[in-house]
Amino acid sequence: MSEPRYPFFEPLDPPRRCQVIAHRGAGLLAPPNSPPAIEQAIGDLCEWIEIDVRLTRDGQHVLCHAETVDACSDGHGRVADLTWDEIKRLDTGAWFAKRYSGTRMLGLSDCLSLTKGRANLWLDCKQIDPARLLEEIHSADMERQVLIAAPPDVLRKLRELSGGRMAVSLAWSANAEFEKQVDELRPAAVEIAASELSRERVAQLHARGVRVIANCLGAANDCRANWLLALANEADLVQTDLPEEFLATDIFHRERAWPVQFSLHRGALRYAPENTLPAYDKGVRLGAHYQEFDVRSTLDQHCYLLHDATLNRTTSGEGPISQARADAIERLDAGGWFAPQFRGTGVPSLDDFLAHIQERSLLYFDAKAISPEHLARALERHKLTERAVVFQGPQYLARLRRLAPTIRVMPPLYRADALDALVERLHPYALDVSWEALSAELIRQCHDRGVRVFADAMGETDRAESHLQAIEWGIDLIQTDRPTQLYRAVELYCAKHPQPAAAAH
Incomplete structure (x- = not known):
């Protein structure tokens, strides 16, 4: 690629070749354009965040996609007809999920402060005051962190007011008018639908110093096939509602031999309600080698996936699961607290989970409150004994081993001086070593x-930094809540050790 026209801030060092744009932040997992959505995207190491900007009646820029606040708050009316004081009193989180109650609409200046030095912003300007927008960006010293999308007439005004120093983007079109706009507006980036990408088209834009954004939005388009198409055609950025799945696709496509395995804690709990079938389906798509799950028993000795001893935090129920009967558990909602698309998700029974996951992931079985007899029978019934590792205390595991000698057991190890006694007693498959005790020597x-x-x-x-250190020491498996941090660690390790990495232990 010729030297890019605009040298944007690089959140990651070294930068990734193809960067990710999180649409409205993590807009499927938190209220779109909200502080929680933006923080989630930054935590997932997204270099870019797309946000929608509108103008209030009194001339303040706020983050809102729709023309009205009706669908995204407890208020009513057009953004353009409301003042900033009226808008900032609205609850813009409760409609999404109870855990986001009290979330407020973000003003652009606050968004700039939130992301400065952390992530770049692609502003989708629905309705703006060009002079005020430039003033806000300049006051925040964010010129190198902002890219602006707007109709051509608005972009002309922005370039005029900024002396051509503000980075703008255009949407690609196969006509002469688009070529004129490229010559006139000198965009820093051009957005192209992933299905319309070609190496020739991308190369032509690169030759002019223009970055290429692959638009993968929409349920039918936001998929592995289009992400691979974007990577194959050397797009510079990918806009997606599923940045975590794009990053998984990218790293597994580039690094076939991994230096470590990873397990997802309670499934992909960052992206779906923990210990539910959607969380484990997501974990499969994220490439998890193992997935951890917690099992507890009801009053009538039925086994369900649940971490806490009580139902309160992650279901619509209350009280200890040990005092509830199976028919009551079957009626609970275990997803509505997390995000709207998971409303109606049930608490899976152990049998339903094992039948569902089958051989798509290895099993990290946290035997919270299930008898060794029930555990052994369940794994044997589903023919998954050799695909599971069972975590519990030494006494429980010794009893389990007597019932089922071939089960792989994994006790915790908190101190190095307890190693020999544990190995002699249990002959474990693995040890769950506390992070504080980890070392290359241990x-x-x-x-x-x-x-x-x-x-x-x-x-x-x-x-990523902690993961990378453990990988350098030779750890076999890292259990994580944040797989994109693990992907980054693997990326850095493989760059440092360019020879094909040995297969994970």
Whole structure:
């Protein structure tokens, strides 16, 4: 590619060849254009966030896609007919899910502050004041972090007012008028539907210093086939509602031999309600080698997937699951608290989950409150004994081993000096080593004894830098809530070790 016309800020160092634009932030997982949606996208290492900008009656720029606030708040009316004071009192989160109650509409200046030095913004300008927009961007010192999409007449005004220094984008069209607009407006980027990409078309734009954005929006278009098409045709950016799945497609396409395996904690709980079938389906699409699930028993000894001892946090029920009967559990909603598209999702029984997942993922079985007898029978019934690793305390696992000698067991290891006693007693398949105890030496000692090392990267340790350190030490599996951080660690490791990485242990 010729030198790009505009040197944008790079959130990642080194930058990825093809970058991702999160549509309205994580607009499927939090109220679109909201602070939670933007934070989710930044946490997923999206370099770009697309947002919609409109003008209030009193001339303030706010983030809102629709012309009215009716569908995205507890208010009514056109954005253009409401003042900023009226708009900022609206609840723009409760309609989406109860956990977002109290979310407020974001003003553009606040959005610029939120993303400065963290992610670039692609502004879809629905209705703006060009002079005020440029003033806000300049005041925030964000010229290198903003790309503007708007009708050609608005872009002309923006370029005139900025002296041609503001980066703008055009939508591709196969006609002479588009070529004139490229010559006149000198865009930093051109947006092309993924289905209309070709190497020749992309090369022509690259020769003019123009980046290419592959638009993959829409249920029929936001898919692996189009993401691979964008990558194959050397698009510079991909706009998607599923950035986590695009990033999974990209890294698995580039790095066929991984240096580590990973497990998703309670399924893909960042993208779907934890311990539900949609969370495990998402985990399959994200390429998880293992998926962790928690099992608890009801009063009448039926087994369901649930992390907490009570139903309150993740279902429409209340009270301890141990005091509820199966028929009551079957009526609960385990998805509505998370996002609208998951309303009506049930609490899966252990049998339903095992029948559903089958051989699509290896199983990381957290035996929260299930008898060893029930556990062994369930795995045997579904012929999944050899695909599961069972996590529990040593006493429980010893009992389980007596019932089913071939089951793979994994006790926790909190201190290196407890290693030999655990290995001698249980002959474990793996040890769940606390992150604080991890070291290259401890991993070597485990491997010398024929034992794999798994570890949970949670909270502050669930980031690419920590993952990369553990991979360098030789860890076998990282359990994560944030797979895109793990993808980045693998990307950095493979760049540092360009020879084909050995298959994961």
